């Protein structure tokens with residue numbers, strides 16, 4: 001039998017091939033191994049998977065991972081198998097006979113980790129499996145799917161709590177998500193029936209990014225000036241509407257920039273081609289709506305300019321975070337204008353997501369308005385921008401980063417005061 005304290009490091013090395021844990025990972029693994037329910041909030045790419053895979057390997061018996069997407073399960077199971085771990089999944093991609101094979105093997109103790117779609121949990125076949133092999137540990141990946149506040153609500157996630165309650169022994173529960181709003185966090189704790197969970201929020205800081213808010217009188221001129229000082233560097237300019245994308249892209253091309261455009265109104269062929277030209281550095285500037293981003297992984301993006309204020313801090317940070325993936329210094333600049341607030345208000349009231357008159361739509365709009373207010377406060381605040389972002393996500397932060405426009409501004413003001421006093 002393995003020794004959990006010494007072996008998590010060995011597993012990290014042998015199975016995953018890494019020498020060090022990233023911030024937060026070890027604390028989460030330790031809590032779970034000490035049988036403490038845990039809610040781990042870490043941004044996408046921070047490394048949540050191994051925080052449940054390592055405990056699953058160290059607990060006796062078959063641990064479960066509840067996951068919403070067939071593609072996620074496939075990727076993780078094949079990566080584990082390649083590393084020599086016995087893992088499998090149960091979801092609607094399997095035929096009934098394949099499903100039976102997996103259940104049989106699970107019953108015989110072939111696997112350490114079984115991935116399962118939430119909709120399988122309360123089926124009779126699965127219930128009979130867990131009766132003969134009660135799981136010591138259940139991990140819920142993408143746990144925000146249980147909350148109706150988020151955009152990824154998945155009714156099947158509501159089956160998780162009754163499933164856990166029906167088990168003969170209470171397993172340790174771990175919930176994992178990148179969504180950090182307090183409402184979603186409360187929902188996850190309540191709806192998954194976590195018991196006095198350890199809540200950890202880590203890994204949101206991106207020290208190589210600098211943050212800046214500008215309130216230019218003329219955004220077009222401001223952007224041209226900004227780009228003129230950064231010729232040849234790769235960057236993204238996000239706009240709120242398709243129309244703005246068209247206008248900005250046009251004006252940049254007229255000024256001699258290799259700019260391409262991207263939004264949902266273009267045909268697929270043009271979108272693919274523009275993305276490729278940007279990816280290959282043939283086009284240096286990508287002008288886009290938020291339709292651009294899912295699944296792109298360009299490492300040398302030197303700046304992300306928001307030509308308009310986005311609708312909330314989650315969107316802002318995700319989009320700005322596409323800068324500096326290679327770890328080198330990169331700039332995130334937001335052009336704030338009062339009209340952006342009005343446009344976002346309009347999109348909330350008229351948006352297709354929840355325009356109805358029912359209670360759910362009203363609540364949704366109320367939440368969106370609240371998030372918009374936080375975004376607006378970010379733009380108008382004089383406090384450290386990085387601290388604002390990190391605290392919004394629930395992560396502790398020093399009061400100053402000395403690396404955002406507000407910290408650098410007070411720096412200058414202090415300087416000037418000293419000069420003035422000398423005079």
Ligand code: ADP
Pocket residue numbers: 018019020021022025042043044045046047048049050
């Ligand atoms: P998340 O689920 O949080 O989005 P993943 O678990 O998919 O993130 O991990 C993202 C990437 O980080 C993966 O390529 C993973 O192998 C890598 N990774 C995770 N932990 C570490 C670590 N301690 N050291 C180096 N790379 C890591």
Ligand code: MG
Pocket residue numbers: 048049141
């Ligand atoms: Mg993940």
